[in-house]
Amino acid sequence: MPLLDALPTPRLRWEGRHPNVVLISLSLIMLVALWTFDAVSMAPNRIVSGTGYGALEAFGWPGALLATLLLCAIGLFAWEPSRRHYRALLAAIMMLMVLMPFGLLASHHLLLDPELPNARLGIGAAYWVTLFILLLCLVEVRLRLNLTRLWPTLLLSGVALIWWLCAALGLDNLALVQEFRARDRQFLSAVAQHVKLVSITVSVSIVLGLTLAMLMRRYARLQKGAFAVLNFLQTIPSLALFGLLLAPLAWLAANVPVLGQLGVSGIGTTPALIALIAYSLLPIVRNTYTALEQVSPETLEAAKGMGMRAGQRFWQVRLPLALPVLLEGVRITTVQAIGLTAVAALIGAGGLGTFIFQGLGQAAMDMVLLGALPILVLALVVDAGLGALAEALRPGGTQ
Amino acid sequence: MSNAFSVTQQRKQTPLWLWPLLWGALLLIGVVGIPSADSLFRWIEPDARQVIYDRADFHVLLARHMSVVAIAAIVTVVVGVLAGIAVTRRWGSDFLPLVAQLASLGQTFPPVAVLALAVPVLGFGTVPIIVALMLYGLLPIVRNTLAGLHGVDSDIKMAAHAMGMTPTQILRQVELPLAAPVILAGVRTSVTINIATAALGATVGASNLGDPIIAGIVNGNMAYVVQGALIIALLALTIDSLFELLHHHLRSRFSSSSAS
Numbered sequence: 018m019p020l021l022d023a024l025p026t027p028r029l030r031w032e033g034r035h036p037n038v039v040l041i042s043l044s045l046i047m048l049v050a051l052w053t054f055d056a057v058s059m060a061p062n063r064i065v066s067g068t069g070y071g072a073l074e075a076f077g078w079p080g081a082l083l084a085t086l087l088l089c090a091i092g093l094f095a096w097e098p099s100r101r102h103y104r105a106l107l108a109a110i111m112m113l114m115v116l117m118p119f120g121l122l123a124s125h126h127l128l129l130d131p132e133l134p135n136a137r138l139g140i141g142a143a144y145w146v147t148l149f150i151l152l153l154c155l156v157e158v159r160l161r162l163n164l165t166r167l168w169p170t171l172l173l174s175g176v177a178l179i180w181w182l183c184a185a186l187g188l189d190n191l192a193l194v195q196e197f198r199a200r201d202r203q204f205l206s207a208v209a210q211h212v213k214l215v216s217i218t219v220s221v222s223i224v225l226g227l228t229l230a231m232l233m234r235r236y237a238r239l240q241k242g243a244f245a246v247l248n249f250l251q252t253i254p255s256l257a258l259f260g261l262l263l264a265p266l267a268w269l270a271a272n273v274p275v276l277g278q279l280g281v282s283g284i285g286t287t288p289a290l291i292a293l294i295a296y297s298l299l300p301i302v303r304n305t306y307t308a309l310e311q312v313s314p315e316t317l318e319a320a321k322g323m324g325m326r327a328g329q330r331f332w333q334v335r336l337p338l339a340l341p342v343l344l345e346g347v348r349i350t351t352v353q354a355i356g357l358t359a360v361a362a363l364i365g366a367g368g369l370g371t372f373i374f375q376g377l378g379q380a381a382m383d384m385v386l387l388g389a390l391p392i393l394v395l396a397l398v399v400d401a402g403l404g405a406l407a408e409a410l411r412p413g414g415t416q
Numbered sequence: 417m418s419n420a421f422s423v424t425q426q427r428k429q430t431p432l433w434l435w436p437l438l439w440g441a442l443l444l445i446g447v448v449g450i451p452s453a454d455s456l457f458r459w460i461e462p463d464a465r466q467v468i469y470d471r472a473d474f475h476v477l478l479a480r481h482m483s484v485v486a487i488a489a490i491v492t493v494v495v496g497v498l499a500g501i502a503v504t505r506r507w508g509s510d511f512l513p514l515v516a517q518l519a520s521l522g523q524t525f526p527p528v529a530v531l532a533l534a535v536p537v538l539g540f541g542t543v544p545i546i547v548a549l550m551l552y553g554l555l556p557i558v559r560n561t562l563a564g565l566h567g568v569d570s571d572i573k574m575a576a577h578a579m580g581m582t583p584t585q586i587l588r589q590v591e592l593p594l595a596a597p598v599i600l601a602g603v604r605t606s607v608t609i610n611i612a613t614a615a616l617g618a619t620v621g622a623s624n625l626g627d628p629i630i631a632g633i634v635n636g637n638m639a640y641v642v643q644g645a646l647i648i649a650l651l652a653l654t655i656d657s658l659f660e661l662l663h664h665h666l667r668s669r670f671s672s673s674s675a676s
Contacts, residue, residue: 037510038510038511039510039511039514142537153514153518156514156517156518156521157513157514160513160514160517249649249653251608251612252608252611252612252649252652252653252656253612253645253648253649254611254612254613254615254616254626254629254645254648255612256615256616256618256626256629256630256633257615257629257641257644257645257648257649258645259633260629260632260633260638260641260645261638261641261642261645263633263636263638263641349523352523352524352526353526355526356526356527356528356529357526359526359528359529360528360616363619363630363633364633370528373528373529373532374619376532377532377535377619377620380540382535382536385532385533385535385536386532386533386536388532389528389529389532389533390529392526392528392529393525393526393529393533396524396525396526396529397524400521400524
């Protein structure tokens with residue numbers, strides 16, 4: 018017995034079963050956020066800033082109790098983690114996300130004054146904090162359960178669909194919905210314009226970037242100069258580059274009639290595209306170059322030994338092996354372009370940035386949200402999608 | 417041997433300390449000289465009524481710009497490096513997967529969107545731009561701290577442990593010095609990006625070097641845009657070359673101490 022006491026056994030007992038501190042602390046933060054921050058705010062009209070309401074007033078006691086119980090459940094399941102408990106955690110997180118718009122419906126019902134048809138329901142800090150931390154929980158559970166990126170993406174699209182239905186059918190007085198209703202046509206065309214600008218930028222810079230990277234491999238002297246120029250371009254603030262292109266292009270459009278007829282002008286899409294492509298070249302060229310260079314010489318030697326010609330070696334060995342890193346460059350570029358396109362709205366290129374800057378100008382925060390949230394969602398979706406693609410294309414990864 | 421040779425040869429070509437001096441001098445000339453370079457900017461905008469941005473002095477704008485970037489940088493370096501250290505210790509290792517994931521995810525949030533979302537919460541002015549810069553600049557630092565600390569050879573740590581060093585001593589005398597160049601590279605990326613991004617603050621009422629650019633775009637006056645962009649680019653180049661110098665200093669000190 019004394020001998021057994023001397024042995025370091027406690028470590029064994031906790032093996033694999035020690036509480037998941039991450040999820041427990043995240044659930045505690047959410048509980049604190051739920052009970053201290055405002056869940057919703059209510060304003061009589063667009064101009065007046067709203068008054069905040071806590072969880073108890075916003076959801077009534079049944080709703081607040083349900084939310085608290087679910088958050089406690091996350092903490093409790095995390096106390097003794099196992100595969101089954103992680104699945105239960107996933108279910109609890111999803112349940113909370115699905116219930117969120119219904120909470121808004123409840124506060125819509127409880128707080129709305131029927132005499133004020135223009136009243137606006139704002140989403141409060143508690144909502145944003147909880148949503149953000151729930152996403153963190155989802156990431157953590159995904160990592161622990163070893164799920165691929167596909168599952169959370171599918172689940173989240175389901176949740177988004179439910180939010181959309183709730184917003185379309187029941188939440189007439191939600192400030193975001195009202196902003197959207199006031200300019201739905203504009204919003205859709207802004208999204209389309211944003212996507213159009215980003216896709217043109219990315220496809221042109223992929224072609225240009227690949228060509229440039231190939232040239233760099235052939236002519237070593239080009240490499241240093243090109244990287245220096247591209248690096249320098251990145252230090253110019255995006256705002257300034259957009260501005261700097263206004264004058265020369267306006268001059269060109271005025272003095273070379275052919276270009277003017279083609280739609281080149283100082284303001285609008287052309288300078289935006291030029292600046293966006295200039296910024297996008299560095300990540301693409303850098304990643305393509307390193308991707309092509311990092312392929313091990315032994316592999317290429319083996320390919321040569323098998324009797325492959327130079328073209329075959331490039332297309333069948335070097336390129337497939339370089340593809341994941343190359344795609345990583347495309348991913349970085351696309352995400353960066355989505356953000357920069359928002360700035361392009363300042364020079365009249367359209368896109369979702371229009372709402373951000375108009376909203377900032379009018380101090381209408383819901384309009385800012387209407388522009389910023391889709392940009393964020395777009396960036397996250399593209400990031401997840403291209404990340405999943407790169408994961409699938411990794412040689413020998415999933416077969 | 418060949419390494420030492422190439423270093424000395426490079427020193428002979430262009431001494432590294434010359435670059436920050438050169439860019440800094442150009443920056444100074446720009447700030448002092450722009451108000452009196454009327455004829456030069458008249459050439460860009462021959463028809464404009466006024467070609468020199470005069471709503472604020474350039475040195476004031478530069479000071480504001482630098483202080484915003486500096487505050488954000490100090491906070492991000494402290495928080496980012498501490499977070500990176502915390503999650504690589506044994507007691508914090510539970511948080512490692514989440515923080516690593518976050519560090520790669522955070523680059524996804526476009527700075528404009530972060531800025532736009534910070535304004536409803538924090539109001540107009542300098543505070544939202546500092547917050548946006550902190551959020552955006554934090555992730556390169558965390559990522560590089562993690563990469564740097566992970567890159568330290570476990571045999572070296574084992575040797576330090578065997579020499580009787582405590583975990584704190586190992587961290588301070590072995591891990592951090594070895595990871596320092598990688599961490600510094602993260603700080604450099606973060607600060608360089610933030611110098612350019614801070615110009616966006618002008619759209620939410622934070623007065624800095626973005627002001628002339630916005631005023632130029634709104635009034636269609638190219639000269640203003642050139643002035644703002646020129647000074648921001650020179651500032652970025654000055655700071656970047658300083659980091660290059662620091663990086664070289666760290667490298668050479670490390671290699672000379674290992675050689676002796």
